[in-house]
Amino acid sequence: MITDDDCVYGNVREVVRARLQERDICVKDVRLNGSAASHVLHQDSGLGYKDLDLIFGVSLKNDQAFRLVKDVVLDCLLDFLPTGICKERISPLTLKEAYVQKLVKVCNETDRWSLISLSNNTGKNVELKFVDSLRRQFEFSVDSFQISLDSLLLFDRCSETPMSESFHPTVVGESVYGDFVEALDHLYNRIIATRSPEEIRGGGLLKYCHLLVRGFRARSEADMKQMQRYMCSRFFIDFPDIGEQQRKLEAYLQNHFAGMEHKRYECLMTLHEVVNESTVCLMGHERRQTLNLISMLALRVLAEQNAIPTITNVTCYYQPAPYVQDINFSNYYIAHVHSPRMGTSSYQTWLPCS
Numbered sequence: 001m002i003t004d005d006d007c008v009y010g011n012v013r014e015v016v017r018a019r020l021q022e023r024d025i026c027v028k029d030v031r032l033n034g035s036a037a038s039h040v041l042h043q044d045s046g047l048g049y050k051d052l053d054l055i056f057g058v059s060l061k062n063d064q065a066f067r068l069v070k071d072v073v074l075d076c077l078l079d080f081l082p083t084g085i086c087k088e089r090i091s092p093l094t095l096k097e098a099y100v101q102k103l104v105k106v107c108n109e110t111d112r113w114s115l116i117s118l119s120n121n122t123g124k125n126v127e128l129k130f131v132d133s134l135r136r137q138f139e140f141s142v143d144s145f146q147i148s149l150d151s152l153l154l155f156d157r158c159s160e161t162p163m164s165e166s167f168h169p170t171v172v173g174e175s176v177y178g179d180f181v182e183a184l185d186h187l188y189n190r191i192i193a194t195r196s197p198e199e200i201r202g203g204g205l206l207k208y209c210h211l212l213v214r215g216f217r218a219r220s221e222a223d224m225k226q227m228q229r230y231m232c233s234r235f236f237i238d239f240p241d242i243g244e245q246q247r248k249l250e251a252y253l254q255n256h257f258a259g260m261e262h263k264r265y266e267c268l269m270t271l272h273e274v275v276n277e278s279t280v281c282l283m284g285h286e287r288r289q290t291l292n293l294i295s296m297l298a299l300r301v302l303a304e305q306n307a308i309p310t311i312t313n314v315t316c317y318y319q320p321a322p323y324v325q326d327i328n329f330s331n332y333y334i335a336h337v338h339s340p341r342m343g344t345s346s347y348q349t350w351l352p353c354s
Contacts, residue, residue, distance in 0.1 A: 012118075012126055013054055014153060015079055019072045020058065025065070028057035030149045033129070033137075037145040041173060042187050046214045047142065050256060051117070051125040055146065060112045060132035066105055069130050073116050074100075101125060110135040137176045139204040140211065141186045141193045144177035190216040197227055203234030206252045209270045213263055228278035236282060242289055249297055262305065268298040 017027050032040065035049040060066055074092045077099055081087060096103075102117035112132035117125050138144035151169040161167060175183035177195065186193050192211050197204050208231055218224035239245045249268075257264050272294045279287050 012076070012080070012128075013149065014156065015076045016073060016128060017056065017153065019076055020056070020069070023068055023072055025058055025068065025072070030057075030153065031055040032147040032149055034143050034145075037147045037173065038143055038187055040147060041145055041184065045142070045187050046190060046216070047187075049124070050258075051127045053127045053129065054149075056128065056130045058130050058132060060107075060114065060130065063107075066107070066114055069114055070103070070116065073128060077118075102127075136199055139194060139200050139207050141175065141177040141183040142191075142211070142216070143207075144175045144183055145173055145187075146176060147171055147173045190214075192216045192218045192227070193223070194227065197230040198234050200231075200234065202238050202248070203231035205231040205235040205274070206249070206271070209267050209274060210256060212270050213267045225278070228274050229280060232275060232278045233280070236279070236286075236290075242293060245290060246293055246297075249294070253297070253301070261301075264301045265298055265305070268294055268301065272298070 013030060017030055020027050031037075031054070033053040033055045034051075035047055036052050038045060038047055039049040058065075058069065060069070071092070074095050077095045078087045078090065081090070099118055100116060101119040102115065104115040106113050111134055113129060113134050115127060115129045117127045119125055137146075148171060151171055152163075155163065155169040163169075174180055177183045177193075182193075185191070192208065194200070194204060208227070218227060239248050249271075253264050253267070257267070272291060275287070275290060275294065279290075282290070
């Protein structure tokens with residue numbers, strides 16, 4: 001079971017839902033999502049969990065609804081401030097700057113959702129996602145699980161007897177991958193599988209390499225090669241510029257390896273191998289440019305860990321930019337969806353929140 005900050009996590013979930021309903025925003029359901037849900041289903045998967053992801057099913061018909069959701073969450077933060085603080089003197093802007101790490105708004109023909117990530121000094125943020133519609137809700141089968149929390153909320157409101165291992169309500173889990181039994185088998189056996197990787201923003205390439213580093217593998221060589229080709233193609237469609245690639249890689253390393261810094265080098269070397277073997281959509285100089293970028297970042301990681309090997313000559317192809325230590329996600333922005341420029345097909349994309 002998840003034990004870190006359980007009390008705060010449960011309170012946030014209940015307070016946010018109650019405040020939304022007070023403001024006439026109907027909450028259809030509340031779900032635990034992603035790696036946290038996977039961890040509940042199988043604690044020894046090797047995935048762990050980075051954040052506590054909650055999905056609130058709501059109606060977001062217009063910009064006013066988006067703003068109202070944001071205002072409700074910021075107002076709820078006041079309830080969790082330490083005793084003795086003068087809450088009347090704290091403005092919403094102050095709360096946002098102090099506690100909100102990320103604000104995302106996506107609004108197009110197929111996707112209407114908003115994400116508010118509340119930072120946590122222990123490294124596991126509380127991510128509140130308010131979803132009206134979302135065409136794709138997963139990257140790989142092993143992070144496609146959702147657990148409905150409605151029965152827990154009802155039990156907490158109605159029962160005078162506290163929950164225990166022997167006395168608790170039944171909860172329902174599902175996989176948005178499509179087949180719960182198959183996805184659970186993938187989780188238990190550390191199998192990498194997905195559907196239509198070309199629909200995932202960035203192709204899921206970085207998450208794929210992350211899974212490889214954690215001991216997951218594709219079911220077959222053929223599956224692996226096909227996935228890698230699609231993922232590499234989509235990655236370079238969404239991030240064609242070398243500067244965009246560098247920003248994406250730096251942000252991913254910073255956000256997904258807290259407490260596992262020693263795995264950053266291995267992940268970069270895995271990415272280098274995959275790009276080197278599977279990139280078919282780039283001209284030669286673009287491919288070399290990306291491979292050199294990955295090598296440069298890997299060398300930087302070794303330097304940060306004081307683990308640079310004793311070699312006589314090191315060629316640095318690019319002057320490293322200052323390492324991104326604190327990315328400013330304080331602005332509320334609209335994420336524009338990119339359409340692939342390949343063939344005649346047009347795919348809507350899913351914007352990863354982490």
